[in-house]
Amino acid sequence: MRRLARVAVAAAALASSATAYAAEPIPEFRPHNIRPDVHTDEGGLWATSDEVEQQIKASSELDHDAQLTGYVREVACKVAFDYCNEIRVYVLDLPFFNAAMAPNGGMQVWSGLLLRVDNEAQLAFALGHETTHFVRNHSILAWRKAKARTSVAMVVSLVAGGAGASILGNLVYLGIAASLFSFTREEEADADRYGLQRAQEAGYDPAQGVNVFRSLQAEVAASDFDKVRKEDARTSIFDDHPNTAARLAAIQEEVKTLPEGGKLEKERYRAMIRPHLGDWLKDDLRRKDFGESLHLIDHLLEQGEDLGVLQFYKGEAYRLRRKNGDLELAQAAYALAIAQPDAPAAAWRQLADVEQSLGHADKAKTNFEAYLAKAPDADDRWLVEASLKKLSAGEHS
Amino acid sequence: MRSLLKIAAVCAATLSLAACATITSAPAGDYKVASDYTVTLGRQWSDMSAAIMGKPKKVRMLSIDGVFLNRLYLVDGLAPGEFIVKAASKDKPTPVYHSGMSPTELVEFVSDSTSALGYDRVETSHLRPASISGTDGIRFDVAAQTPEGLDIAGTGMVVERAGKLYVNLYLAPKEHYYDAYLPEVEKVFASARFS
Numbered sequence: 001m002r003r004l005a006r007v008a009v010a011a012a013a014l015a016s017s018a019t020a021y022a023a024e025p026i027p028e029f030r031p032h033n034i035r036p037d038v039h040t041d042e043g044g045l046w047a048t049s050d051e052v053e054q055q056i057k058a059s060s061e062l063d064h065d066a067q068l069t070g071y072v073r074e075v076a077c078k079v080a081f082d083y084c085n086e087i088r089v090y091v092l093d094l095p096f097f098n099a100a101m102a103p104n105g106g107m108q109v110w111s112g113l114l115l116r117v118d119n120e121a122q123l124a125f126a127l128g129h130e131t132t133h134f135v136r137n138h139s140i141l142a143w144r145k146a147k148a149r150t151s152v153a154m155v156v157s158l159v160a161g162g163a164g165a166s167i168l169g170n171l172v173y174l175g176i177a178a179s180l181f182s183f184t185r186e187e188e189a190d191a192d193r194y195g196l197q198r199a200q201e202a203g204y205d206p207a208q209g210v211n212v213f214r215s216l217q218a219e220v221a222a223s224d225f226d227k228v229r230k231e232d233a234r235t236s237i238f239d240d241h242p243n244t245a246a247r248l249a250a251i252q253e254e255v256k257t258l259p260e261g262g263k264l265e266k267e268r269y270r271a272m273i274r275p276h277l278g279d280w281l282k283d284d285l286r287r288k289d290f291g292e293s294l295h296l297i298d299h300l301l302e303q304g305e306d307l308g309v310l311q312f313y314k315g316e317a318y319r320l321r322r323k324n325g326d327l328e329l330a331q332a333a334y335a336l337a338i339a340q341p342d343a344p345a346a347a348w349r350q351l352a353d354v355e356q357s358l359g360h361a362d363k364a365k366t367n368f369e370a371y372l373a374k375a376p377d378a379d380d381r382w383l384v385e386a387s388l389k390k391l392s393a394g395e396h397s
Numbered sequence: 398m399r400s401l402l403k404i405a406a407v408c409a410a411t412l413s414l415a416a417c418a419t420i421t422s423a424p425a426g427d428y429k430v431a432s433d434y435t436v437t438l439g440r441q442w443s444d445m446s447a448a449i450m451g452k453p454k455k456v457r458m459l460s461i462d463g464v465f466l467n468r469l470y471l472v473d474g475l476a477p478g479e480f481i482v483k484a485a486s487k488d489k490p491t492p493v494y495h496s497g498m499s500p501t502e503l504v505e506f507v508s509d510s511t512s513a514l515g516y517d518r519v520e521t522s523h524l525r526p527a528s529i530s531g532t533d534g535i536r537f538d539v540a541a542q543t544p545e546g547l548d549i550a551g552t553g554m555v556v557e558r559a560g561k562l563y564v565n566l567y568l569a570p571k572e573h574y575y576d577a578y579l580p581e582v583e584k585v586f587a588s589a590r591f592s
Contacts (some may be wrong), residue, residue, distance in 0.1 A: 060518055380524050
């Protein structure tokens with residue numbers, strides 16, 4: 001309820017101040033280190049952003065790997081240039097391609113994005129895009145445009161949403177609050193253009209921005225779901241983005257105007273996300289869009305690294321999908337995984353489970369034993385021992 | 398300002414009334430999850446089954462202090478293709494029980510269903526043997542977080558019988574509430590029986 005009251009104050013400030021301050025000019029680039037007065041519409045947006053940022057700090061999705069967050073912040077600073085000290089970075093373990101910039105400088109970067117960009121140059125483009133929203137005052141511009149269109153109803157919906165949030169969950173609240181910060185197509189196009197320029201000025205290859213959208217487009221096309229393929233957009237709390245094809249075309253034109261070449265920092269990037277690959281892929285599989293997950297894993301496999309982990313999760317995708325022939329595909333992927341030095345111990349147990357289901361008792365027995373040798377203190381040791389006992393007694397499943 | 402708060406208060410009241418209307422008492426004594434699956438409650442619980450999103454017909458949800466402070470799911474035998482959490486839409490599927498699942502897949506089904514209920518960072522541990530009326534199953538512990546970052550503890554149980562899956566799952570905040578009612582929950586789990 002205290003949160004509701006605080007949001008109501010911010011929303012009321014927004015509602016009451018909008019008319020009075022609508023004519024106040026918005027600079028092309030925001031002045032440095034200025035916090036808007038709380039009685040202005042922009043001040044209201046900041047207050048609401050502060051509230052959301054407090055939620056993020058306590059959120060279960062916040063990734064607490066200081067090294068990873070520090071790295072993402074470092075890249076964000078490179079493209080933010082002299083706005084660096086005004087931006088705060090939060091990495092959230094959410095399995096969708098998304099990042100978001102709040103008007104007060106709070107930047108969210110979702111693990112689904114980190115899992116899908118191939119190198120630091122692609123990350124720099126994405127963060128350059130987000131930084132542009134802050135630097136170019138997109139939030140207040142979008143708010144005033146929306147305000148002119150919609151009246152106070154939007155504010156009321158935020159307050160009502162805040163009331164229901166304790167029942168409906170934090171993400172619903174964040175989603176409603178985020179609707180205050182959604183950008184128009186013009187602002188998204190502006191952020192793409194300046195994001196490329198910022199990445200290029202920071203020394204990165206601007207052409208990598210094109211690759212971000214190409215990968216995204218290919219993954220969406222591989223979705224299991226008609227709705228996802230038709231919408232041509234990822235689940236996002238910001239739903240006003242231009243579609244991927246339109247953005248890709250515009251970026252391709254913009255890249256032609258920029259100097260060619262630049263750094264990629266592929267190895268450095270992969271080293272930074274490597275410790276999280278397993279957890280993030282596990283999260284991705286919980287979305288149950290196996291078409292997209294398998295496309296993503298194949299894309300990561302093409303880079304020729306982390307083959308044990310990636311083949312293991314490819315096997316997991318087939319095992320969980322359960323279409324005809326998937327058990328055999330899972331078996332093949334697990335078998336490739338255990339041939340790699342970075343295969344998780346669970347790969348041997350999963351392979352044995354699949355082999356047991358397929359009636360390959362000897363192979364199953366060998367791999368159950370290998371699993372116990374690799375994970376002698378495993379929580380499920382007694383279950384595996386029971387399976388071994390059954391196999392020895394001639395029972396196959 | 399005042400009118401905004403008034404609207405918010407009406408919204409909040411409407412939501413809470415809608416929730417209240419569906420709660421019934423589950424008194425101490427036998428509680429029939431289904432015609433052939435029964436547990437014994439050692440005290441009065443509130444039966445909040447009708448408030449579950451999508452009202453999956455084989456899932457019962459009991460609570461003592463409210464669903465945010467403790468909840469006990471009792472799931473009647475799921476047939477292949479059935480679920481604990483109903484999918485909100487076709488493109489957002491939830492975990493489904495299949496025949497031929499391995500023991501670890503049965504635990505994974507409950508763990509993934511817990512995620513689908515809205516909990517984050519769900520992990521299972523301490524897998525151990527269990528049984529209902531002589532049918533072997535698995536007990537396990539659960540750790541999770543609410544989206545707001547509150548630590549949740551839990552314990553669960555799965556038993557497959559005649560091609561159907563029976564699930565018991567208790568979830569509560571780790572601080573105070575989980576331990577406070579764990580002895581009661583252990584008795585409920587131990588009382589589970591097929592008739």
